[in-house]
Amino acid sequence: MATTVLNSHPKPRAPATPTDVLPTDAAQLYTHIHPILVLSLYALQFPSIVADPVPALATALVPLGILQIAYVAICLPPTGGTATPVVDKKKPGSGAGEKGKKGGMRGTIIPGFLSLIVVSIVIAPLLAAILVLFGAPLTTHHAHTLLAAAHISFLATLPLVYVHGVDGAAWRDIIALLRPVDEVYGGMIGGVVGAWLGAVPIPLDWDREWQKWPVTIVSGAYVGWAVGKMVGGFLKGRKIGFE
Amino acid sequence: MDNGEPAPSYEGIAASFAKAKAEQEQQESQGLKPTSNDAAAAKKQSEIQFKAAHGLLVAFLSLIMLLQLLGIYLFTSGFLLTRFTFDYKSECAVPPVYTSARTYTAGTPERGCWHPRTFDKAIVILIDALRYDFTIPSSSEGATEKPHHFHNAFPVLYEAAVEQPRNAFLLPFIADAPTATMQRLKGLTTGTLPAFVDAGSNFAGTVIEEDNLISQLKNASKRIVHLGDDTWHALFPDHFDPELTRPYDSFNVWDLHTVDNGVTDHILPLMHASNTSKWDVVIGHYLGVDHAGHRYGPDHPAMAAKLKQMDDVIRRMIEQLDDSTLLVVMGDHGMDAKGDHGGESDDEIQAALWMYSKQERFGRSSPSFNTPPATAKERPVAQIDLVPTLSLLLGMPIPFNNLGKPIEEAFIGTQGIDYENLATVNRLTSAQIYRYQQEYASVQSMDEAARAASLTSFNHANEAWDSTGTKSKSEEYAHVYAMYQTYQQETLDICKAMWASFDVPRMLHGVEILAFSLIMLAIYARGLTGDLSELSPVLLARGGIGALLGALVGFGVSSAIPDVPTQHAIIYAAAIFGNLGIASAFWYLRRRLVSVLPNSVWGYLSVIFTLLLSVGFAANSFTIWEDEILLHFLSTFGFLAALSSLRQPRTTDRVLGVYHSVLFVILTRLASLSRLCREEQMPFCKSTYYASATSSTSATWQLAIPFIVALLLPTFIRGYYEGTLSYQNSAVMWLGFGLRFGLLLSAAYWALDAADDGDWYPGFSGMLKTSKTIIAQLTLAIAVGVGYPTFTWAKPLLNIEEGKSHTPHPAKQIVPSGGRSSIAILGYNNVHGSRYALLITVWYLATALLQKPMGAGALALCCWQIFSLLEIIATNHLAHSSIGPVILGLLGSFHFFKTGHQAALSSIQWESAFIPLHTIRYPWSPLLVVLNTFGAQILCAVAVPALVLWKQPPRKAGLLGDVARATATHVLFYATVNLATTMWAGHLRRHLMLYRIFSPRFMMGALVLVIVDAVGIFVAVGGTRMSFLSVGEVFGVA
DSSP states (O other), X not given: OHHHHHHOOOSOOOOOOOXXXXXXXXXXXXXXXHHHHHHHHHHHHHHHHHHOHHHHHHHHHHHHHHXXXXXXXXXXXXXXXXXXXXXXXXXXXXXXXXXXXXXHHHHHHHHHHHHHHHIIIIIHHHHHHHHHHTTOOSSSOHHHHHHHHHHHHHHHTHHHHHHHTTOHHHHHHHHTTOSOOOHHHXXXXXXXXXXXXXXXXXXXXXXXXGGSTTHHHHHHHHHHHHHHHHHHHHTTTOOOOOO | OGGGSOOOOOOHHXXXXXXXXXXXXXXXXXXXXXXXXXXXXHHHHHHHHHHHHHHHHHHHHXXXXXXXXXXXXXXXXXXXXXXXXXXXXXXXXXXXOSOOSSSOOOOBTTTBSSSOOSOSEEEEEEETTOBGGGTSOOSOTTSSSOOOTTTTSOOHHHHHHHHOTTTEEEEEEEOOSSOOHHHHHHHHHHOOOOOSEEESSOSSOOOOOSOOHHHHHHHTTOOEEEEEETHHHHHSTTOSOTTTOEEEOOOOTTOSSHHHHHHHHHHXXXXXXXXXXXXXXXXXXXXXXXXXXXXXXXXSHHHHHHHHHHHHHHHHHHHHOOTTEEEEEEOXXXXXXXXXXXXXXXXXXXXXXXXXXXXXXXOOSSGGGGSOOSSTTSSOEEGGGHHHHHHHHTTOOOOTTOOOOOOHHHHSTTTTOOHHHHHHHHHHHHHHHHHHHHHHHTTSOOOHHHHHHHHHHHHHHHHHHHHOOTTOOHHHHHHHHHHHHHHHHHHHHHHHHHHHOOOHHHHHHHHHHHHHHHHHHHHHHHSBOSOGGGGHHHHHHHHHHHHHHHHHHHHHHHHHSTTSOHHHHHHHHHHHHHHHHHHHHHHHTGGGBOOOSOOSHHHHHHHHHHHHHHHHTTSHHHHHTHHHHHHHHHHHHHHHHHHHHHTOSSXXXXXXXXXXXXXXXXXXXHHTTOOOOOGGGTTSOOOOSSSSTTOOSOOGGGGHHHHHHHHHHHHHHHHHHHTTTOOOHHHHHIIIIIHHHHHHHHHHHHHHHHHHHTTSSTTOHHHHHHHHHHHHHHHHHIIIIIIHHHHHHOOOSOEEEESSOOTTOTTSEEEEETTTEEEEEETGGGHHHHHHHHHHHHHHHHHHHTSOHHHHHHHHHHHHHHHHHHHHHHHTTOTTSSHHHHHHHHHHHHHHHHTTOXXXXXGOOGGGGGSSOSSOOTTHHHHHHHHHHTHHHHHHHHHHHHHHHTTOOTTOTTHHHHHXXXXXXXXXXXXXXXXXXXXXXXXXXXXXXXXXXXXXXXXXXXXXXXXXXXXXXXXXXXXXXXXXXXXXXXXXXX
């Protein structure tokens, strides 16, 4: 994070605008179906995740990744795409950005897939480290923590990477909660807050299987993401003030 | 606020203003002499004003503290049930009866001390958690209910009692809560009731120092063999025969058989005729039934198997028993439907008692009593009744504190008519109870009316006894017996009322006072605009007058209405009127009132953290895992601080803010690795504080921690000073040398301590002991004798650099002087913060010495985090927010756990009293334990004023008011936690986890509040007097 700050450009940038869902019928429809699909899938796998988290969470990543790629490909403008006209495109970033302008399947599926790779390689490990900082076991349960981080980052950050690429200035604004709210951004904030709240039931002495690490925070992230995505859609364009 | 920024140009109005100001300051600082007499007089004047404002502020904050103290006192006196214990021991040769007309007048254990003994030897079998209904046939004959697994599996006791009523009896055996084994063993051996605080000579340890049956046996040179549960050894160290005793670990609840098989394997050989001369009393403590209950619950085949095994063992014992030995089988408590225990539900308190003898010794007062009671509600005996019964049967004196009564079946004779004997033993017991009651009345006030009534009963009983003669009939003795029983019951009721019932009105009024003063404090801290220090006079006057008036009203009411207790009324009225006085002052100041509700993310975050934590204390899980919750909260703060820093418009703020936020989070996680788990956290927690989970000494590698701290911490703190070029003058001497030397000494202390403990250098033990104590005293002398004077009298940490290169140093304050040359005041930007923060390091040195090596490391991280927090607050412009003081509260609470403590009495490190002292000395020893226990909270409380002083302009107005606001907010955090824990403890006073979880957390909350109050007011706010006057010497008092 610190390096991002140092590199941040002093020159004024155009004000950030909320991300719009693509105006196609499919996009408008699927953006509402998507959370239902994702949550249903999770609910379906929940018993096996509780029974044995590591293999079940690993397996669950595949359909989650596919659904998320489908979501971004159908509903969202890729980074540098024409649907985000105001975003500064002089620095399209690497990887995900380059294919952006081409449109069609290649213009959406491939950036979606590249976003998935960026998320898996960069964001998920970073998130795992943050989970450890927040109290996840340091010496044990590494696979659990990493998989939890993967689920949260697939949910919360994959669409953001797809939309904003790896533009440092944009990501600084994202982390600093300076961007205007939209459903993608709301999904991320909701997912993180949900994961945070998911830690609450862990210490309770209810002796339930589902209290085991990391079931609650993954569940919290799923629910929080869905709620955040919806709320973000409603409050589109609002900004978050600290004061 | 712009003074915190570098001033790269001299353009604009602000610059010319700054220039004019700087010129004046330069004149003053250059010559350090007043420019004119007027200026000197004005300075003197403002200094006097400052001192007055400061004194009034301290006085007002003390008033708030007083109100909180009154609330805590009132609640505590109604809630904490204290029982005083005596060191007196009953003596064999001194029976408690006055008239020895026809009574037995012997005094040797061989024949019987106060009464002829019935048995020479005894085997006492304690089957943990043996519930009464396990031992009787299933009562639901013919009923639809099917017998449970625990039914009819252990019939031997019942059969013996029915078939041989003169050899055996079986009765329900009622335990007093808490039904935990250790508390029960206390009751079963001392004959007294448990209270939360057994205030006696040994507060900390588990050793029973009250008079008890085991000690009496030992004093009479009886050989006692113990087999089974090792809890007995914690209670009675060195009481048992070392050769024959076999203790087993009691903690492994999953293991049903090791302890039981061990007891059986050893007890049966001991009962062999060739071995019976080797012992007088055998205590066998079986755990299998209890463990089966915990693991499977009572209605499970494993329980039936376990009970059948017990049945078999007891049958074999009956076979082997000789004629002169008494066999006792009993449970110490029952178990609930899930197989757990601790509370006071019927299933948990109803245990079984069975006594057996090969010779005919026992009887019943009615033939219908030959069959044991069908339910535990009929003819129950109390567990404390075992103590006088067993004492008299074995010819021992009755322990001094005993409140139990002899069991009828054991003394009534085989015909069931020997009321003379029954009257005699009850007279002895009553006389001992009377003796105890007289002693107790001298230390704690009892209910006088009830006590007088019980004394009358005692006198009547004695008169009735005196009127009997050699020819008296058994009816007369039955009458005497009944009268003594009345007296015993009355005394027991008085004691139960005294030790086991809460004074709810006092508790409620205490909570009311705490809640009212919390609201006043909240308004003061967050609901007033402007400079708080101006408001002290009106607040203090009205609050003080209110409190005095209230005290008078309370006194008047209690004199007018006789039923109202005086002390209670005075305290309650004084506190309420004091708060009303403060409220009236707020009304007077209503134009300055604003909403106390938060108006920013940070305000909400402070409120959410505080409330979540406070609400969580209502659940035992959240109380148990408080350390992890605090870690979660602190990480959340650091995370949000990083986000907030990224939002700052200026690059330096962003970089510094993000760096310190990330550092804060990492240091928090690093500190969290130091853990001392409480029992309830097992098995999900691994202690790292000591060498191992079962030791209380540090590992060798941990000894390196204090040395690393001594090398690095002063350097890190120096870094925070150098950021504003404040590493000048006294800071160089103290941080660079004094603090480091002190920390090295404290590291040396712990190395010597380990060498002494581990006996690394045999033969030098005496030298090690002396030198380590001297080193510890020297360390404290450096903190108190060097650190404090440095803080008190140091000049501000400024230096002046002339001419030359002023442009490359953006952090300097550039002062143009006549346009030709320039000088720079180094350290100008943080003159208040750097000056005050010296105090944090002084307190760090004092508290770090008293922590174990791991704790010194944790506290060093705490100190480092405090400085990072100061930077975060400064770069995010949060000096006026509530978040800083609240985070310091969370940080102090967090490091309380990281310095090897828990909210449990057992985690108090009493040995820290002996670090700089050889013997207990008042008031120093308790003070040292407090510094050890609450070192983290104290350190954080000291740091509170630094939040509003760090990187603030030297002449900023209203700084004292800011200090008051920050301190009040900090206290508000602890006051909220205290109110919550108080309310939960009061509300959950019948909860089975009260003694283990809620009470200790309440006590800790109250203690921490009082300590933070005192430190915040007298050390922190008190300390700002020195630092403000010191800065004022140069810049004038704002």
